[in-house]
Amino acid sequence: MATVEQARAALSRLTDAGSGRPMLELGWVQDPRLQGERAVIRLALPSFAQSQRDRIASEAREALLNLEGVRDVQIELAQPEAAGAAAAPSGAPIGAAGHGPSSAPGQPPQRQEIPGVGQVIAVSSGKGGVGKSTVAVNLACALAQQGLRVGLLDADIYGPNAPTMLGVAGRTPEVSGEGAAQVLRPMQSCGIAMVSMGLLIDANQPVIWRGPMLNGIIRQFLYQVDWGERDVVVVDLPPGTGDAQLTLAQAVPMAGVIVVTTPQEVSLADARRGLAMFQQMGIPVLGVVENMSGFIPPDAPEKLYPIFGSGGGARLAKETGVPLLAELPLEMPVREAGDGGRPVVLTAPHSATARGFTALAERVTALAAVPL
The missing domain is CATH 3.40.50.300 (P-loop containing nucleotide triphosphate hydrolases)
Structure with missing residues (x-):
């Protein structure tokens, strides 16, 4: 039977098309685990990478199914609002989930400048x-x-x-x-x-x-x-x-x-x-x-x-x-x-x-x- 280490090694070959960086390193593919004959992973893609979701899921599924004893792959999807939450490039926080400024309930949204x-x-x-x-x-x-x-x-x-x-x-x-x-x-x-x-x-x-x-x-x-x-x-x-x-x-x-x-x-x-x-x-x-x-x-x-x-x-x-x-x-x-x-x-x-x-x-x- 395959191990979690082997699953991570298989997934480490999945890379972002632009930067060439591994999906595991980017945090877009997370938490590989084995449950009997089933492999489970979590996709946590930022909004700007959602268009790659089907390709990433397909490549991850293929990589895991090549492991010994894996017959099924379950892919969990994180909500994009929670995935890839980020600060502005300057390092200043930009609100919940990194999608911009927040405001108090009942108040107009606060506009925030783009750093630089x-x-x-x-x-x-x-x-x-x-x-x-x-x-x-x-x-x-x-x-x-x-x-x-x-x-x-x-x-x-x-x-x-x-x-x-x-x-x-x-x-x-x-x-x-x-x-x-x-x-x-x-x-x-x-x-x-x-x-x-x-x-x-x-x-x-x-x-x-x-x-x-x-x-x-x-x-x-x-x-x-x-x-x-x-x-x-x-x-x-x-x-x-x-x-x-x-x-x-x-x-x-x-x-x-x-x-x-x-x-x-x-x-x-x-x-x-x-x-x-x-x-x-x-x-x-x-x-x-x-x-x-x-x-x-x-x-x-x-x-x-x-x-x-x-x-x-x-x-x-x-x-x-x-x-x-x-x-x-x-x-x-x-x-x-x-x-x-x-x-x-x-x-x-x-x-x-x-x-x-x-x-x-x-x-x-x-x-x-x-x-x-």
Whole structure:
């Protein structure tokens, strides 16, 4: 019959895909024990590693079933809120289970700054498909071109596209630290540091999470990432008005939010609701970005075709009393750069869209009082 020592030796070969560290060392696989012909282990994964749960469980099961006399494997799952509880990278406690600040019953949640981060700016949209992630990624790169130390938090959990746009899809971030002090190391690309759910799951793996799990991963992306010293972190929010927006608004002080829309009414209607939500929560709205303001054909760059209408962003800004920050045209280089993994502000800096992103970054820096 196998021994517990043999079980631990078998499990010691299971490693984290990013850091290469053993799961036992990380504390993600715990308490191996033998009960007759059954081997029992406990998985205690932090929220940022929940996407690896099925793979880890499968590999652990296979390793244990190869032991002499083991016919069955039982896997116990710890609640993610209790797993991987951590302090902020500075070492200061950040509340119960390491997921952010707590507050007294009946009191509003206490917002807590991210250690080492100067400003947090969110990019939001009322609906999907308006180019929100394109705006967030290019804004982050344009801010970095101003000499700022920039982070990008891709909080669009259900549609994480930032890794593709920044050329790091398929790579896995490292985990550093021990036990309760484990943190993710951001991926470095295009002059910025970024984290994304897209770095933690397979390309075709859907994220099917309820609100509490979603809240947990966003808080861990805020407080259990080794951001280092950053002048600004840009947060790419999921579209709509829901748990992710509420979690971010309650967790961390924000310099403001940018609302992205297209000129057409079906986009404007949702953008109005999203903008109103942030105003009701007391989050400053820096302004509106109208994306896809018109199409510039490559064979006639002097022309602009308003295929989605015109003036919608200006009307929304006027009726809500916020600035119109930019009107960004749609050009072929935008698509090519996004698919190619280097944003258009880097690959085609003289294009109309890239110049628009550069001007947007300058306005945001002034409005959010980001020190240069």
